[in-house]
Amino acid sequence: MNSTALTQSAEYSRLHSSSLDADDWHLWGTYLPDRQWGTVRECYAEDGDAWKAFPHDHARSRVYRWGEDGLLGWTDRNCHLCFAPAFWNGRDPILKERLFGLANHEGNHGEDVKEAYFHILNTPTYSYAKALYVYPISEYPYKQLLAENAKLSRNDQEFEIEDTGVLSNNNVFHCTIEYAKDSFDDTFIRISVRNLSSSPAYIAVLPTLWIRNSWKWGYPGIKKRNITVNSDGSLFVPELLGPGDQRFSQDKFPPHYFYCDQSNNWIFTDNESNHELLFGTTDGESYTKDAFHRYLVNGEKQAINPKLEGTKAAMICENTISAGDTWVINCRLSSKSHADPFSDSAMICARREEEARNFYSSYQGIKNFKSSEDLDLFVAASSGLLWSCKYYELNLYRWLKGDAGQLAPPRSRWDSDYRDWKYLYAHDIFIMPDAWEYPYFCKWDLMFHAVAFADLDPVFAKKQSGILRTSRYVSPHAQVPAYEWAFSDVDPPLASWATWRIFTIDRNHTGIPDYKFLEESLKTLLTEYGWWSNRNARTDSDLFDGGFLGLDNISPFDRRYPLSDGSRIEQSDGTAWMALLTLYMLKIVVALKQRALTVQHHSSADIGGELVQRFVISFMHSVSSLNSMEERGYLNWDNEDGFYYDLLRRPDGNAEYIRVRSLTGIIPLLAVQSFSSSDVEADTNLNMDNAVLSYIQVHGIDDYSLSMAHLGCYSSGRHLFAMVSPHRLRRVCRWLFDESEFLSPYGIRSLSKFHESNPFSMTVSGITAFLQYSPADSPVAMFGGNSNWRGPVWMPINYLLIEALREYHRVLGDDFTVEYPSFSGCNFNLGYIANDLEARLISLFQANSDQKAPFIKPNSYLDSFNDIENLYNFHEYFNGDDGTGVGASHQTGWTAIVRRMLLHRWGFSGD
Numbered sequence: 001m002n003s004t005a006l007t008q009s010a011e012y013s014r015l016h017s018s019s020l021d022a023d024d025w026h027l028w029g030t031y032l033p034d035r036q037w038g039t040v041r042e043c044y045a046e047d048g049d050a051w052k053a054f055p056h057d058h059a060r061s062r063v064y065r066w067g068e069d070g071l072l073g074w075t076d077r078n079c080h081l082c083f084a085p086a087f088w089n090g091r092d093p094i095l096k097e098r099l100f101g102l103a104n105h106e107g108n109h110g111e112d113v114k115e116a117y118f119h120i121l122n123t124p125t126y127s128y129a130k131a132l133y134v135y136p137i138s139e140y141p142y143k144q145l146l147a148e149n150a151k152l153s154r155n156d157q158e159f160e161i162e163d164t165g166v167l168s169n170n171n172v173f174h175c176t177i178e179y180a181k182d183s184f185d186d187t188f189i190r191i192s193v194r195n196l197s198s199s200p201a202y203i204a205v206l207p208t209l210w211i212r213n214s215w216k217w218g219y220p221g222i223k224k225r226n227i228t229v230n231s232d233g234s235l236f237v238p239e240l241l242g243p244g245d246q247r248f249s250q251d252k253f254p255p256h257y258f259y260c261d262q263s264n265n266w267i268f269t270d271n272e273s274n275h276e277l278l279f280g281t282t283d284g285e286s287y288t289k290d291a292f293h294r295y296l297v298n299g300e301k302q303a304i305n306p307k308l309e310g311t312k313a314a315m316i317c318e319n320t321i322s323a324g325d326t327w328v329i330n331c332r333l334s335s336k337s338h339a340d341p342f343s344d345s346a347m348i349c350a351r352r353e354e355e356a357r358n359f360y361s362s363y364q365g366i367k368n369f370k371s372s373e374d375l376d377l378f379v380a381a382s383s384g385l386l387w388s389c390k391y392y393e394l395n396l397y398r399w400l401k402g403d404a405g406q407l408a409p410p411r412s413r414w415d416s417d418y419r420d421w422k423y424l425y426a427h428d429i430f431i432m433p434d435a436w437e438y439p440y441f442c443k444w445d446l447m448f449h450a451v452a453f454a455d456l457d458p459v460f461a462k463k464q465s466g467i468l469r470t471s472r473y474v475s476p477h478a479q480v481p482a483y484e485w486a487f488s489d490v491d492p493p494l495a496s497w498a499t500w501r502i503f504t505i506d507r508n509h510t511g512i513p514d515y516k517f518l519e520e521s522l523k524t525l526l527t528e529y530g531w532w533s534n535r536n537a538r539t540d541s542d543l544f545d546g547g548f549l550g551l552d553n554i555s556p557f558d559r560r561y562p563l564s565d566g567s568r569i570e571q572s573d574g575t576a577w578m579a580l581l582t583l584y585m586l587k588i589v590v591a592l593k594q595r596a597l598t599v600q601h602h603s604s605a606d607i608g609g610e611l612v613q614r615f616v617i618s619f620m621h622s623v624s625s626l627n628s629m630e631e632r633g634y635l636n637w638d639n640e641d642g643f644y645y646d647l648l649r650r651p652d653g654n655a656e657y658i659r660v661r662s663l664t665g666i667i668p669l670l671a672v673q674s675f676s677s678s679d680v681e682a683d684t685n686l687n688m689d690n691a692v693l694s695y696i697q698v699h700g701i702d703d704y705s706l707s708m709a710h711l712g713c714y715s716s717g718r719h720l721f722a723m724v725s726p727h728r729l730r731r732v733c734r735w736l737f738d739e740s741e742f743l744s745p746y747g748i749r750s751l752s753k754f755h756e757s758n759p760f761s762m763t764v765s766g767i768t769a770f771l772q773y774s775p776a777d778s779p780v781a782m783f784g785g786n787s788n789w790r791g792p793v794w795m796p797i798n799y800l801l802i803e804a805l806r807e808y809h810r811v812l813g814d815d816f817t818v819e820y821p822s823f824s825g826c827n828f829n830l831g832y833i834a835n836d837l838e839a840r841l842i843s844l845f846q847a848n849s850d851q852k853a854p855f856i857k858p859n860s861y862l863d864s865f866n867d868i869e870n871l872y873n874f875h876e877y878f879n880g881d882d883g884t885g886v887g888a889s890h891q892t893g894w895t896a897i898v899r900r901m902l903l904h905r906w907g908f909s910g911d
Contacts, residue, residue, distance in 0.1 A: 011359035014125040018184075019459045025184045026460075028333075029126035031391045032073030032082055034435040038103055038111070040484040041066040041394045041440075046410040051103035051111070060097060061274040061290040063213045065403075066393045069098050069439075070208075072117065072131045072177045074187065074333070077429055079212050079391040080240045080253040083333060085177060085191050086206040086314065088296055091139040095293035097208070099436055100142065108152035109777045110786025113436040113889065114145050114161045116861040118871045120176075121356050121379065122386035124457040128352035129179040131387065132871070134861060136166040137173060137201045154779050160860070167861055170196040173203055173321075180352040182334075188345050189331040195321040202320045206292060207331045209235060209258050210312035213271045214242040218404030221250065226309040227258075229266055234259045234341070235313055243393070245427045247472060259341040261330040262317045267292065268310035269303065292316075367907035374902055377845050380872040381899040384892030385452055390432050392441060394484065396424040421487045425472040431464055434876065434888035437786070442483040443468055444491035444550050447498035448796045448894035454505040455903070462506075462517050465498045469524035478531040489560070491550045492577045493532050496525055496584035497800075503591075508909050515595050518588055529585060532578060533618070543625050543632075544574040553782040554662050554750065554789035555646065556760060556769035565765040566651040572626070572636040572644040573664040579622040579671035579723045586615040586721070587673060594682060613685045620691070620708060623723055626668065627707035642731030644668050648762070660760050660771055661735060661752035663789065663797055666742070669732060670804045671723035674811045680719050688712040688719060718811045729808065730818055737833070738822040746854060746883040747793040747841045748801060749775070753880065756791075775880035777887075792877040792886055796894045798841055799901070805834040838901045844883050845872060845898065854883030874898075 018025040036042060037059040038051045044065075045053035054062070059069070068075070070084025087096040101113035116134035123129070141164040148159040161167060178190040195201050215224040225238045235258040244251040269291030275283045277290070287305045292314055294303040319327050332341045360379045364370065400422055402408045413419070430441040431449035438445075446464060453461040467473065468480045475481070475488075482489040499521045507513040535544045549559065549571070559569055589611040626644075629635050634655045636644045644665035645657040680686045689712035696705050710725035724732065737743045741752040751773050759772035771790060772779070778788035809816070809830035817827040820836070828836075847853045855875060856862045862871055874895040876887030 009359050009362055010355040011123050011125065011127060014127055015457060018125055023184045025125035025127065025181070026077065027184055028074065028076055028181070028187055029389065029429070030072070030074060030122060030129050030131075030179065030387050031077060031079065031389060031429055032075040032084060033067055033069045033390045033392075033432075033439050034099055034113075035101070035439045036064045036067045036069040039066075039439060041399065044407070044409050046412065048410075048412075048416075051105055055103060056100060058278060060094065060293050061277055061288065063216065063271055063273045063289055065217065066399075067391060068210075068212050071096065071098055072133060074179055074189070075391060076253065077391070078242060078245065078251050078253065078427070079393070080214075080242050080251070081209070081211055081237060081256060083189065083207070083209050083258075083331075085175070086208050086292065087133075087135050087173075087175060088204040088206075089135065089137055089139070089173070090202045090204070093142065093297065094140070095206070095297055096135065096140070097293070100140070100145075101436060102145065102149055104786070106146060107149055107158065107786070108154055108156055109158055111437055112158060112786070116161060116167060117890075118873070119380070119384040119387040119890070119892065120871070121353065122383040123352075123356045123359060124386065124460070125181075125184075126179065126386070127181045128349075128356040129383075129387070130353070131177050133175040133177070134167060135173040135175050135203075137171045137195075137197055138166045141166055154777070154781070154785065158777070160857075162860055162864070168864070170198075170865075172196050173201070175205075178349060178353075180349040182344075182348050186334040186336065187332065188348055189333065190345070190349055191329040191331070192326055193319075193321060193329075194326040195323055198323050200320050200322050202318070203327075204296060205317045205319075205327075205329055206296075206314040207260055207317070207329060208292070208312070208314040209237070209333070210271050211237065211240060212242070213311070214240075216272075216403075217398075217406065219243060219250070224270075224311065226311060227268070227313045228309045230257070230337075232337075232339075234337070235266065243395075243427060247425045254335055257332075257334050257337050258313075259332040259334075259338070260315050260317075261342050261345075262315060264315050264317055266308060266313050266315050267295065268305040268308055269312050270305070271311045363903070363908075364906060369906040373846055374842075374905065376870040377842070377872065378899055378902045380870065381452075381874065381892065381896045381902075382456060384872070384874050384890065385431065385449070385456070385896040385899070388432050388435050388449070388890075388892050388896075389429050390435050390439065392426050392428060392430050392432075392439075394424065394426045397422045417486065417488050420475055420477070421481060423476070424481060424487070427472075428467060430467075431893055433893040434891040436890060437876075437888035438483075438891075438893075440484045441468065441481075442491075443480055444482075444494050445796075445894050447494035448799070448897050450498050451501045451505070452894070452896045452900055454502045455509045455908075458502070458506045458510070458514075461502050462514075462521075465495065465502055466521055466524060469495065469528055474524075474527070478527045480528055480531075490535070492573075493528070493581040495528060496581050496588060499525065500584045500587050503588075513595075515592065518592055522585075522588055522592065525585060525588070529581065532581060535574075535578070543570055544578040544622075549573060549577065551663065551750075551789045552787045553778060553780055554664060556658070556660065556762060556771040557764075558782055563648075563764050564767065567764055568649045569658070570636065570647040570649050570655070571664060572646055573667040575622050575626045576668040576671050576723055579619055579626075579668075582615050582619045582622060583671060583673040583721055586612065586619065589615060590675070590679060590683065590686070594679070597682065609683065609685065612683055616685050616688075616691070619721060620711075622671075623711070624704050624707045626723060627725075628703045630703040637728065642728070643735055644732070648764070658760075658762065661741065661754060663748075663750050663794075666732065666736060666748070666801065667797075668723045669729060670800045672804050672807045673721050674718040674807060675721070677713070677717045677719070680713075686719060688721070714811050714813075716811055716813050720811045722808070726808070726812060726816065733818045733820075734822050737818065737820045741822075743821055744793055744880050744883075745840060746844050746878055747795075747798045747837060749773075749791055749880040750789045750794055750797070750877075751791045751880075753791070773880075775882075776884065787876065787887060791880040793841075793844075793880055793883070794877045795841060795897055798837065799897045802834045802837050802901075805830045805837070809834065838904065842898060842901055842905070844878055844885075854878075855885040857884050 043050035043053040073084030075082045104111045118132045121130040174194040176192040180188045237256040240253040269287040272285040274288035291303040294300040433445045450465040481487040649655045756773035775791040814829045874892040875885030876891040
């Protein structure tokens with residue numbers, strides 16, 4: 001990219017300085033998790049029910065073991081010291097210290113946050129961050145949300161906070177939280193509360209600072225340290241010691257000062273559990289985590305510490321705000337003391353916000369592309385992605401065996417799958433899928449997150465793409481963990497794809513190829529590849545048994561488990577994912593070999609030649625195993641329909657198609673790459689024409705050779721490596737681009753709309769499995785029931801499909817056309833179609849002249865509120881018919897991949 005506008009921006013300079021370890025601009029950020037309660041890591045119950053073991057009602061009174069949470073908060077990368085605002089409208093039964101939502105068993109589609117909040121702005125160094133929380137002036141309807149959702153079935157729409165009426169008629173406060181760094185360890189905090197109602201309204205705001213409880217768990221040398229009041233009225237936080245980011249390390253955190261410009265007094269308590277309230281016992285702690293709630297809401301004046309010290313402190317700032325007015329509270333958190341802490345607060349906040357907006361607008365300036373609507377979406381997606389970066393800690397060995405002086409965890413843990421992951425040690429910032437609904441790392445989600453992040457902060461993106469393959473995470477068997485609910489689940493293997501994409505994006509944006517990143521990544525990728533290569537041992541052919549494969553309920557059967565009669569599902573997508581993994585491993589080793597040859601100036605050097613040959617042969621086997629009948633006697637490809645189906649293989653060896661047209665039959669298209677003629681000349685292992693011809697000369701023409709006849713050089717001069725031949729591609733496109741099947745106005749559906757009026761059913765051992773097109777929420781409880789792959793549009797799979805179509809176009813050229821949409825009579829090349837699909841996906845977030853953006857739910861807060869533009873929710877997936885956002889509402893993790901689509905539209909290349 002190397003544009004002067006970007007590289008000379010203030011934010012880019014900070015990012016560059018941080019990458020050189022000159023100034024640690026990443027020390028502080030919006031890393032404070034949105035939710036810590038209801039997580040597996042905080043569950044110590046015998047039955048392992050994490051939602052019931054640590055419910056929302058415990059969160060205000062019970063100390064967390066493995067982290068913290070708060071409302072749009074701020075913390076350091078090790079989560080030693082935390083800040084977040086708390087609010088009370090004088091009516092609520094609970095001090096609003098964190099976002100409220102339903103647990104999995106309380107929602108008719110699983111867990112679901114029931115709040116209105118929006119991530120407005122954020123930068124890669126967290127030099128400026130801004131978010132909006134919409135707080136009702138009326139009592140927050142906790143009981144009503146629980147009661148109404150409990151009445152609903154999976155076929156009903158969810159009962160949202162907007163349905164209670166508390167956000168209607170602008171009877172709300174807009175609470176805007178801003179963070180602006182003066183330097184890397186000096187942050188201004190501004191809380192602005194605007195009364196949007198037509199009458200004066202009371203509100204209490206509590207800027208709250210607390211120390212995470214690390215002293216309770218038996219770590220040697222880690223002691224409780226109190227926050228105290230300085231003579232100038234500021235707070236003083238002493239040096240802290242806590243667990244470090246390495247397995248056997250501790251981290252020292254320097255003293256800090258906290259200021260607030262309001263003239264009220266500080267109140268104090270300790271970050272300790274209220275055992276008497278929670279369990280009817282006592283542990284000798286006089287002041288507990290819930291003291292500020294009890295003091296303000298319940299009027300318990302004895303709840304706070306009169307000695308003005310403790311591990312949690314706040315200032316109660318109260319005001320009755322006139323209609324339409326805004327009240328501003330300024331705070332400052334710094335490693336240095338300041339005689340006049342707010343003299344330049346307004347200037348710094350304004351400057352950092354301007355710098356943030358200039359940083360993003362410079363992207364469009366590079367390509368001279370002007371679109372304010374595109375830019376607004378780009379800023380929101382980028383900012384939401386950064387707000388999704390959260391702290392995550394879990395020392396699984398201690399979680400299994402327990403902490404000194406604490407109740408022992410259930411012994412049954414050692415008999416569970418978690419025993420195989422006992423060496424997992426997490427102490428990192430992760431880009432989380434949705435910081436409330438999925439507040440943990442998810443392996444295949446993280447690969448999309450890292451690619452979306454690649455131009456924002458290449459250093460961080462590279463770390464994220466490989467972190468789960470490091471010794472602190474990977475299992476002794478070389479498996480990479482999936483997510484904390486089931487570390488051993490098998491997700492699509494996208495690590496080599498993410499590595500290659502980050503490398504090429506970074507190279508094209510900076511002009512400098514980072515071969516060291518490729519080299520280091522390859523070492524751990526080879527280990528993971530070895531684990532994946534053994535997946536075919538579960539079958540009696542070279543097919544890869546994926547199992548879960550990330551697509552939750554896409555099959556009528558739960559693909560994690562064998563069927564009761566011994567039948568086995570032979571998946572069309574399992575082998576395709578393995579082929580994709582292999583192709584990007586091949587791209588990496590070819591690039592490294594060419595680099596080595598260039599550096600050594602010796603064309604005959606055989607650097608990496610064996611690896612090139614290994615991955616070429618592995619890819620050929622994958623192509624043959626899915627496309628040749630020779631070994632199995634049947635195919636996943638149905639020649640009559642022109643589609644790939646999963647197969648049900650019976651114990652007697654017979655097989656029948658599971659005739660469900662879903663993404664599992666589209667995923668084979670994703671396994672495609674190509675090489676230039678110069679690549680092939682430099683390494684003859686890549687010459688597939690010669691490979692197939694040599695095979696025929698030895699073995700003759702057979703099904704194996706015919707299954708790979710499409711591999712090799714085309715008129716474009718590029719050599720095609722693809723799971724699916726151009727002929728079969730054309731046939732699949734008949735379904736893919738049919739508007740009554742997969743093609744929606746907003747992208748490709750996960751399940752064909754054909755199954756809306758033609759549901760599928762199959763009976764195995766007297767049990768009938770059923771599947772029907774469902775464009776929005778999940779109709780079944782499989783995998784928790786909060787994700788649905790039976791109809792909605794999913795952004796990440798669409799992104800991979802668009803990449804695949806462009807790669808096919810790169811090889812086949814403009815002359816290869818297909819009908820688009822099907823039966824329209826119009827034929828276009830695959831590059832045009834890829835661009836159109838991209839435009840459809842972007843249009844989810846862009847309004848037409850007479851209506852709001854499709855993602856906005858009818859009667860939602862964004863649908864009814866018109867005073868502020870450019871607020872977005874980046875949903876987990878989107879209604880397959882009308883584009884309405886569905887699922888997790890802040891899944892800016894992988895839905896932020898839309899920013900890569902915008903960059904392509906503006907003229908940036910990721911290839």
